[in-house]
Amino acid sequence: MPKNKLIAIIVLVVVGALGAYKFVLAPPAPAGAKPKVDGVVYVLPKEFLVNLSDGRYAKFSVAMVLDHAPEAGGHEETPPEGYGVMPEEAVVRDVITDVVGASTGSELSTAEGREKVKKLVRRKLKLRTDLHVGDVLLPDITVQ
Secondary structure (H helix, E strand, C coil), rough: HHHHHHHHHHHHHHHHHHHHHHHHCCCCHHHHHHHHCCEEEEECCCCCCEEEECCCEEEEECCCEEECCCCCCCCCCCCCCCCCCCHHHHHHHHHHHHHHHCHHHHHHHHHHHHHHHHHCCCCCCCCCCCCCCCEEEEECCEEC
């Protein structure tokens, strides 16, 4: 029995020493870890309601990962209700409406289909705007 107690004490001392090293003596982890989202997420404030090419419709919201936060500008007066501060927001909404409207409910109901639509939106935004869009997000979507 004394041999078992000795082994238990040795195990406790080793575990305690490792714990002390981990929490007290070990160097801290590098603070400059790369963020998972590279940029600023801008959520378009107004939801979309779009007729789809197969006669169904989709209601959804859109967010974009931009390289920097959009700045107010380009508006002589306050933007229309439901619109944000991004000067090119009407063009962005037009692109999204055109791309999603050309899609079917079946496409938007699958992850692969949504990825295809988001990639096309990014490509068209690059052609029609000066925005640097890293990603297009569809945080919520309903297809009827």
